[in-house]
Amino acid sequence: xxxxxxxxxxxxxxxxxxxxxxxxxxxxxxxxxxxxxxxxxxxxxxxxxxxxxxxxxxxxxxxxxxxxxxxxxxxxxxxxxxxxxxxxxxxxxxxxxxxxxxxxxxxxxxxxxxxxxxxxxxxxxxxxxxxxxxxxxxx
Amino acid sequence: xxxxxxxxxxxxxxxxxxxxxxxxxxxxxxxxxxxxxxxxxxxxxxxxxxxxxxxxxxxxxxxxxxxxxxxxxxxxxxxxxxxxxxxxxxxxxxxxxxxxxxxxxxxxxxxxxxxxxxxxxxxxxxxxxxxxxxxxxxxxxxxxxxxxxxxxxxxxxxxxxxxxxxxxxxxxxxxxxxxxxxxxxxxxxxxxxxxxxxxxxxxxxxxxxxxxxxxxxxxxxxxxxxxxxxxxxxxxxxxxxxxxxxxxxxxxxxxxxxxxxxxxxxxxxxxxxxxxxxxxxxxxxxxxxxxxxxxxxxxxxxxxxxxxxxxxxxxxxxxxxx
Numbered sequence: 001x002x003x004x005x006x007x008x009x010x011x012x013x014x015x016x017x018x019x020x021x022x023x024x025x026x027x028x029x030x031x032x033x034x035x036x037x038x039x040x041x042x043x044x045x046x047x048x049x050x051x052x053x054x055x056x057x058x059x060x061x062x063x064x065x066x067x068x069x070x071x072x073x074x075x076x077x078x079x080x081x082x083x084x085x086x087x088x089x090x091x092x093x094x095x096x097x098x099x100x101x102x103x104x105x106x107x108x109x110x111x112x113x114x115x116x117x118x119x120x121x122x123x124x125x126x127x128x129x130x131x132x133x134x135x136x137x138x139x
Numbered sequence: 140x141x142x143x144x145x146x147x148x149x150x151x152x153x154x155x156x157x158x159x160x161x162x163x164x165x166x167x168x169x170x171x172x173x174x175x176x177x178x179x180x181x182x183x184x185x186x187x188x189x190x191x192x193x194x195x196x197x198x199x200x201x202x203x204x205x206x207x208x209x210x211x212x213x214x215x216x217x218x219x220x221x222x223x224x225x226x227x228x229x230x231x232x233x234x235x236x237x238x239x240x241x242x243x244x245x246x247x248x249x250x251x252x253x254x255x256x257x258x259x260x261x262x263x264x265x266x267x268x269x270x271x272x273x274x275x276x277x278x279x280x281x282x283x284x285x286x287x288x289x290x291x292x293x294x295x296x297x298x299x300x301x302x303x304x305x306x307x308x309x310x311x312x313x314x315x316x317x318x319x320x321x322x323x324x325x326x327x328x329x330x331x332x333x334x335x336x337x338x339x340x341x342x343x344x345x346x347x348x349x350x351x352x353x354x355x356x357x358x359x360x361x362x363x364x365x366x367x368x369x370x371x372x373x374x375x376x377x378x379x380x381x382x383x384x385x386x387x388x389x390x391x392x393x394x395x396x397x398x399x400x401x402x403x404x405x406x407x408x409x410x411x412x413x414x415x416x417x418x419x420x421x422x423x424x425x426x427x428x429x430x431x432x433x434x435x436x437x438x439x440x441x442x443x444x445x446x447x448x449x450x451x452x453x454x455x456x457x458x459x460x461x
Contacts, residue, residue, distance in 0.1 A: 005409075054238065055239070056166070056236035056238045056239070056240060056284040057165065057167075057168075057169035057170050057236035057237070057238060057240070057361075058169045058171075058359070059169075059359045060189075060190050060359045060360065060361065060362065060363040060364045061172065061361065061364075062169075062189060062235070062236060062361045063236075082450075093238055093239065123189075124189050126359075126364055128366065130359075130455065133189045139235045
């Protein structure tokens with residue numbers, strides 16, 4: 001699979017020849033979430049972006065969200081850019097499960113973390129917001 | 140070891156499905172109720188749906204292969220000993236979770252067979268789920284995989300579970316070959332349920348907390364939220380228990396009939412044949428040692444040693460919470 005680092009990416013003029021897609025309105029990020037990503041990009045995770053993934057057979061509803069900061073883009077990724085800066089990436093398989101969702105950041109005493117606020121593809125989600133059960137037609 | 144056990148049955152209702160691959164154990168850990176990290180040779184476990192109801196019960200076996208003249212456990216393969224009729228629905232259930240996971244599911248129905256060696260009032264010194272390797276009585280032979288011989292992981296009172304590719308030679312062991320129905324009765328008198336008997340039930344209702352199948356501290360798995368909540372904050376009022384019919388004439392089928400104690404409703408018969416049956420009983424409210432009435436028949440519950448001690452332990456736990 002084609003791997004291109006993001007630093008290489010930004011130096012190229014013709015980035016469109018790489019087969020990645022842009023997120024238009026499939027996934028929304030709240031303002032607080034965007035602010036937090038940008039804050040992290042200027043401090044701890046320079047030249048990195050937030051990646052959302054879904055893992056099977058984990059969590060109490062069977063599918064678990066995973067957030068991490070990454071600097072690699074694969075050729076079937078969906079990318080969200082803000083002011084020409086890549087802030088958020090999701091792969092094709094994950095997008096199928098999270099299409100139409102809202103991603104937020106919470107900063108509470110119990111935890112400070114990114115989480116999926118609303119997922120229209122989920123039939124059920126667990127109380128800790130870490131896992132969900134997708135609607136049967138998605139499987 | 141085998142000499143204490145006098146009966147042998149071939150379990151034609153069970154088949155072996157192998158799940159193999161780097162992520163096999165990780166996937167099973169995420170969708171089953173027992174902690175796979177603690178498996179010895181065999182382990183009893185349950186597959187639940189997100190509502191905490193049973194999809195299938197299974198006995199997981201860890202196969203051994205020969206490497207450098209030594210038997211070694213495979214770290215990337217697990218054999219699931221499951222009911223034939225529920226097999227396809229379980230495989231579909233597992234396949235749902237296989238996104239980005241490299242796992243191979245193979246059905247060994249024609250190659251591997253499951254056997255049980257059991258007997259009345261058996262007391263084995265080994266613990267549940269332990270492998271049995273008795274050099275004088277070792278049934279395993281050299282080959283690709285070692286024959287699996289282990290104490291039944293649910294309860295040692297129902298003997299030894301074996302998975303082999305051919306009928307073991309039992310001539311020297313003085314064992315009587317029985318049919319499946321004979322073993323089913325021994326299993327049911329211990330209140331151990333299998334296959335269709337457990338589908339869509341709550342794990343506790345079919346006593347799986349008594350049979351080393353539910354680990355309440357392993358972490359998240361599918362159905363964990365409801366299972367943990369039921370156990371820690373709820374009270375399990377109904378369980379399936381075996382009973383025998385005491386009165387003479389016992390040809391009628393008692394299925395779906397109500398068990399009564401005077402005016403009080405105590406439970407309902409789920410299954411009955413000859414002078415034996417299974418009932419869903421409100422066991423907390425009654426004295427299980429007494430006799431009860433179903434229609435014009437008198438019944439009494441069968442409480443084998445393990446079931447009795449587990450029930451007492453659970454009732455004490457409930458009382459200590461008050």
